[in-house]
Amino acid sequence: MSSRERILGRVRRALADVRQDDTPYEQAIERSYVREHGERSAEQTVDLLAGNLADYRAIVHRCATDELAAMIAGLLAGRGAQTVLVPSGLDGDWLAAVDAERVPDRAESTPHELDRVDSVVTACAVAVAETGTIVLDGSPDQGRRRITLVPDHHICVVRIPDQVVSSVPQALERLDPARPLTWISGPSATSDIELDRVEGVHGPRTLEVVLVHGPG
Amino acid sequence: MSGTYLGMPAFPPPPPPAFPEAARDAVHDQTLRGNLRHATHTIRAKRARAVAEVSDWAALREAGMRIKDHTLRHLDRYLVQLEESVTAAGGTVHWAVDADEANRIVAGLVKATGETEVVKVKSMATQEIGLNEALEAEGIRAYETDLAELIVQLGRDRPSHILVPAIHRNRGEIRDIFRQEMGEWGRPAPEGLTDTPAELAEAARLHLREKFLRAKVGVSGANFMVAETGTLVVVESEGNGRMCLTLPETLISVVGIEKILPTWQDLEVFLQTLPRSSTAERMNPYTSMWTGTTDEDGPRTFHLVLLDNGRTDTLADEVGRQALRCIRCSACLNVCPVYERAGGHAYGSVYPGPIGAILSPQLRGIASEIDASLPYASSLCGACYEVCPVAIDIPEVLVHLRERVVEGGRTTREGNKVVLRPAKGHAAERAAMRAARWAFTHPGALRTGQRLASRTRRFHPRTLPGPGRAWSGTRDLPPVPAEPFRDWWQRTHDGRDRGE
Numbered sequence: 001m002s003s004r005e006r007i008l009g010r011v012r013r014a015l016a017d018v019r020q021d022d023t024p025y026e027q028a029i030e031r032s033y034v035r036e037h038g039e040r041s042a043e044q045t046v047d048l049l050a051g052n053l054a055d056y057r058a059i060v061h062r063c064a065t066d067e068l069a070a071m072i073a074g075l076l077a078g079r080g081a082q083t084v085l086v087p088s089g090l091d092g093d094w095l096a097a098v099d100a101e102r103v104p105d106r107a108e109s110t111p112h113e114l115d116r117v118d119s120v121v122t123a124c125a126v127a128v129a130e131t132g133t134i135v136l137d138g139s140p141d142q143g144r145r146r147i148t149l150v151p152d153h154h155i156c157v158v159r160i161p162d163q164v165v166s167s168v169p170q171a172l173e174r175l176d177p178a179r180p181l182t183w184i185s186g187p188s189a190t191s192d193i194e195l196d197r198v199e200g201v202h203g204p205r206t207l208e209v210v211l212v213h214g215p216g
Numbered sequence: 217m218s219g220t221y222l223g224m225p226a227f228p229p230p231p232p233p234a235f236p237e238a239a240r241d242a243v244h245d246q247t248l249r250g251n252l253r254h255a256t257h258t259i260r261a262k263r264a265r266a267v268a269e270v271s272d273w274a275a276l277r278e279a280g281m282r283i284k285d286h287t288l289r290h291l292d293r294y295l296v297q298l299e300e301s302v303t304a305a306g307g308t309v310h311w312a313v314d315a316d317e318a319n320r321i322v323a324g325l326v327k328a329t330g331e332t333e334v335v336k337v338k339s340m341a342t343q344e345i346g347l348n349e350a351l352e353a354e355g356i357r358a359y360e361t362d363l364a365e366l367i368v369q370l371g372r373d374r375p376s377h378i379l380v381p382a383i384h385r386n387r388g389e390i391r392d393i394f395r396q397e398m399g400e401w402g403r404p405a406p407e408g409l410t411d412t413p414a415e416l417a418e419a420a421r422l423h424l425r426e427k428f429l430r431a432k433v434g435v436s437g438a439n440f441m442v443a444e445t446g447t448l449v450v451v452e453s454e455g456n457g458r459m460c461l462t463l464p465e466t467l468i469s470v471v472g473i474e475k476i477l478p479t480w481q482d483l484e485v486f487l488q489t490l491p492r493s494s495t496a497e498r499m500n501p502y503t504s505m506w507t508g509t510t511d512e513d514g515p516r517t518f519h520l521v522l523l524d525n526g527r528t529d530t531l532a533d534e535v536g537r538q539a540l541r542c543i544r545c546s547a548c549l550n551v552c553p554v555y556e557r558a559g560g561h562a563y564g565s566v567y568p569g570p571i572g573a574i575l576s577p578q579l580r581g582i583a584s585e586i587d588a589s590l591p592y593a594s595s596l597c598g599a600c601y602e603v604c605p606v607a608i609d610i611p612e613v614l615v616h617l618r619e620r621v622v623e624g625g626r627t628t629r630e631g632n633k634v635v636l637r638p639a640k641g642h643a644a645e646r647a648a649m650r651a652a653r654w655a656f657t658h659p660g661a662l663r664t665g666q667r668l669a670s671r672t673r674r675f676h677p678r679t680l681p682g683p684g685r686a687w688s689g690t691r692d693l694p695p696v697p698a699e700p701f702r703d704w705w706q707r708t709h710d711g712r713d714r715g716e
Contacts, residue, residue, distance in 0.1 A: 004311040007473065010528035010631040011292045017534055018289055025478055028286040033275035033485070054500060107512040111429040111463050129261055131499035144513040145462040145504075149455060150429075168499075169484035177445040177480050178305070180462075180510045183487075183503035189456040191495045192364035192380055193387055195255040198413040201363060201421055202428070203455025203502060 036166035037130055039076045045129045046160045052132025056186025057199050058207040065214040068157065072121060073097035075155055075208055081118035085147045089140020090121065094157065105143040114150040115152060120204075121155045122148055125181075127164045127209075128171045132186065134158060134209060135171060140208040145180055155186075172214040227613025231553060232564030234589035239558035248559055250388045256550045262496035263547060263603070269498070270488065279485045281607040284541035287476050288531060294443040294476045295522065301446025305508020307518040312470075314525050314630075319350035321521050322435065322468055326356050329466050331432045337457045338362035339437025339449060340378060340544055341470045341523055343566040344579075347435070358435065359401075359427050361456035363420050370397035376568060378546040379494050384559055387411040398423050424456065434460035434515065438471045439543065441520075444479045447507045448520070451490060453500050461504050467515035472523050474531075474540040486543060489605035493545035526579030532628035535616040539574045541606040546571075548600035548610060554593055563590065570600035574613040581629050582621055588639050591617035622646060644683045666700035673698070 001009075003131045040048065063071045072094055076084055084100045095102065103109075103117050123141035124134045134156050136142045148154050158164065165171050175181060188203030199205065232238060242248055267273050287294055299309045304634045312318035326334055334351070336358050348358040348369075360369045367382035368375050371393040375381030382390065391411040398405045401425045409415060436457070440449040448469060450457045461467060477483065491500045509518050524565065531537050549555045549569030560568035564586035565576040573594055577587040591614050600610040620627065622645060624638040638646060655662045679688040699707075 002311070003313045003317060006313055006631065007293065007311050007522070007524045007528060008292050010524065011295070011473075011531065013631070014528050014532035014537075014628065015289065015291070025286065029279060029482075031275075031279055033272040033279055037271060056497075056501070069503040112701075115425070115429055124356070133499050138513055139508065145458065146514075147553045149458050149462060168487050169481075171482050172480065172487075177442065177447045177505070178507050180506040180507075180513055181503075182458065182498070183497040183505075185372045185501050187501070188453070190363045190413075190454045192362070192367070192382060192454075193390060193416055194251070195259045195380055195383065195495075196413060197495070197497070198417050200414065201417050201454035201456070202361075202424065202459055 029194075034167075035169050040129075040166065040212070041165075042161040045166050046164055046211060049127055049129035049132060049158075049160075049164055052129065053186070053209050054132075056132055056189075058132070058186050058209050060209050060211065062211045062213070064213055068094055068212050069097040070209065071210055072155060072157075073211075075210075076100050076119055076121075079119060079206070081153065082115045083119070085117050085120035085143070085151055087122055087141055087143030087147065088125065091141065094121065102116055107144075107149045111146065111150060114146060117151045119153040119155065120147050120151045121157070123157050123159075123164065126174050127158045128166075128168060128169050129164055130167050131161070131165075133168075134169070134184050136174065136182045136184065137175060138181075139179075145182055148182065149203055150186075152204055153206045153208070155208045155210060157210045157212055160213050231584060232586040234585040235558075235562055235593045236589065237565070238562035238586070239593075240566060241555055242559040242562050245559075247386070248384055249557065251384055252556055254560055255380065255383050255388075256556050259496055259550045263493065263550065266492040266498065270492070273489075276485055276489050277605055277607055280489055280605055281541060283477060283482050283485060284606050285538075287478055288474065288537060288540055289530065291473065291476070294478055295442040295473060298441055298446060298476055299522075301443065302447075302508060302520050303517075305446045307446065307508040307520055308519045310519060311557045312521055312525070315345035318345050318470055318521055318525065319347055319521050322347060322470065323351055323354045323356065325466070325468055325519055326433055327354065329433055331356075331466075333359065333427075334426055334433040334435050334468075335361050335431040335460045335464065336365075337361050337434070337436040337452070337460045338365050338381075339435075339470065341437045341472050342435060343375065345470070345523065345525060347470065357372060359424070361424050361428070361460060362452075363417065363454060363456075363634065366420055366424070367393060370394065374561055375566055377549055378544050378567065378569070378571075379549075380546075383607050384561070387413060387416065390416055394419050394423075402426060405655075414687040419533060424459075427583055428456075428459040428463055431460070431464045433466045433468065434464035436460055436467065436469045438469050438475060439490065440483060441471055441476050442478075442483065443476050445507055447480065447505050449483065450504045451487075451500050452502050452504075453495065455502055458502055458504055461506065462514045464515055466517045466519070468519045468521065470521045471528050472524055472525075474542075477540055488545055490545055493543075493547040493603070493605040526581075528630045528631060529581075530575075530578040530624070533578065533616075536574065536578050536613050538608050539571070539578060541608055542571055542575065543606060544571075545605055547603040547605065551599040551603050552594075553597060553599070554595060558593070563593065569606070570594060570610045570614075571608070574608075574617060577617055580639065582617070582636070583629075588621050590643070591615075591621060663700070663702065667703070669696050670699055 125137035187207040188201045364382040377383040394405040438448040524668040555569040563572045567575045582588045622642045624636040
């Protein structure tokens with residue numbers, strides 16, 4: 001007998017006492033919890049996102065679409081970035097004013113090569129206000145998972161208000177499970193020393209989120 | 217077949233002593249007591265605030281419990297569905313009945329890549345099966361990359377907490393371990409390293425980075441597996457998880473069969489309750505979700521090892537099976553008065569605290585001294601049940617397991633129904649209970665005994681002799697009244713109610 005059959009057989013015998021239960025999954029689980037906490041206008045939702053991002057030490061900026069290129073150029077220059085990773089589908093206008101050398105996100109790059117790049121700029125799939133979370137789904141404007149991991153500085157652009165949802169349940173509705181997903185809530189941190197949160201371990205130690213409004 | 221191994225590294229592992237002996241040293245260790253008190257109290261207050269932020273906590277807890285219970289009731293179906301989904305998404309599924317088999321599978325997979333080292337995401341399942349030691353025996357070095365696991369590995373120590381395995385260490389001790397040991401394993405600690413948490417985190421970043429960048433094989437567990445989609449989820453803080461899950465070419469995930477959720481939507485419950493219950497955050501810094509493999513992004517090869525190792529035996533227990541709802545948040549450890557004083561090592565398994573006290577004796581059985589003593593490692597105060605985000609009634613299971621220890625009875629071991637003999641250590645308790653049962657069913661004898669006790673009360677000792685000495689060492693024996701109640705009633709009421 002294979003281990004698969006053995007385990008499945010053990011499970012079935014273990015449940016011998018359980019009465020035949022044909023309650024469909026949809027009815028077995030009562031979902032009396034809320035879809036979002038509180039009622040907020042779109043503007044208030046964005047404010048909550050900004051507040052919660054900042055609470056977990058992300059640096060939050062706001063600008064209009066036509067100011068975005070200058071904003072990104074300023075953030076990279078302020079950081080002294082010489083090189084910046086660029087996902088293949090990133091809007092070219094966003095980096096129009098950037099001096100730093102552009103490094104394309106390529107399959108053949110080694111982790112060591114990525115480690116020499118100073119910064120990365122991406123879009124996002126959705127942002128969650130209640131938890132201060134941005135979610136990346138590997139779309140062309142966000143790139144491979146590793147490009148937002150190895151460089152020490154990540155600039156993430158969120159289009160407001162349409163990319164912002166209130167809650168975790170709403171975010172999951174918008175996401176495609178078939179894509180590789182990364183949920184990011186503030187820069188890398190640890191609670192392993194005396195259970196106190198300290199920012200800055202392996203992921204980017206600086207996370208800057210640009211909330212951009214206006215026609216895109 | 218050997219008994220279920222719940223991974224206590226120490227080489228070679230001596231059988232852990234019973235809880236009371238193991239806890240004795242810990243209780244007298246002032247540094248340890250201070251470290252544990254500081255950490256558990258910090259997180260307790262934070263957790264309460266994080267939970268108070270969500271108005272529907274009770275409803276989320278209820279839904280979490282129901283989802284888990286429903287899944288366990290149909291576990292065979294969901295396991296098969298998960299296997300199909302993962303396979304369809306490009307992954308390979310393996311099944312492991314016990315720790316030995318899981319270790320053999322993983323070692324074989326690593327060897328097939330030709331690599332001799334792996335980077336590991338913190339995982340309870342791989343600790344439970346003693347994977348690192350098994351790989352070491354096969355010439356494969358496993359590097360722990362979670363900060364607390366690194367502290368434990370460098371310090372040749374044992375984990376003492378589910379979430380923060382090095383909770384028993386304070387910052388000064390951690391600095392000393394880093395200074396002394398990092399050089400042995402790779403990049404040494406920076407010169408002049410101090411004990412500020414930020415500097416310690418920086419030292420870990422530098423030390424581990426070279427390992428991440430060259431790693432070809434990653435090993436992980438998972439917090440959740442979605443049957444419907446084949447998605448695995450790892451919840452973490454530091455980014456070491458993302459490193460291990462995305463940089464290597466091969467990813468091997470070892471996951472207990474109870475970690476399944478039926479649907480994608482179910483994540484909406486646990487992604488709200490887990491971070492708040494574990495690190496007391498609205499959301500943990502990083503959550504990774506992957507479904508099989510993705511072209512040109514992350515590992516090209518993905519293996520999922522589904523682990524039983526005592527879980528189906530636990531599932532067979534009608535009362536005890538609720539322990540399989542556990543999402544390993546560790547909130548129960550942080551509120552437990554026994555854990556706070558005894559620390560995690562005394563529990564003799566990778567699962568310490570209240571959840572460990574009901575999980576270890578079920579996964580491993582109660583044959584050993586430590587496992588027979590764990591159901592007693594509790595004052596039954598119920599704080600663990602209150603904070604549990606999936607409403608596991610830990611006190612109920614503790615009492616159930618105490619009965620199993622004292623009375624023996626039917627249970628399931630390695631898939632077979634067996635009848636346990638009563639444990640040796642509880643003979644006096646059983647004899648006392650038998651005597652009480654006899655006395656209460658023989659009123660004449662009870663009356664004679666009570667009168668005898670009343671008349672001799674001047675001669676009663678204040679403490680019990682023999683095996684009862686320990687019990688009465690911290691308790692007063694109840695005084696025996698001058699006259700038994702029934703005699704008093706007979707005398708003053710002539711055996712009749714006042715109303716008559």
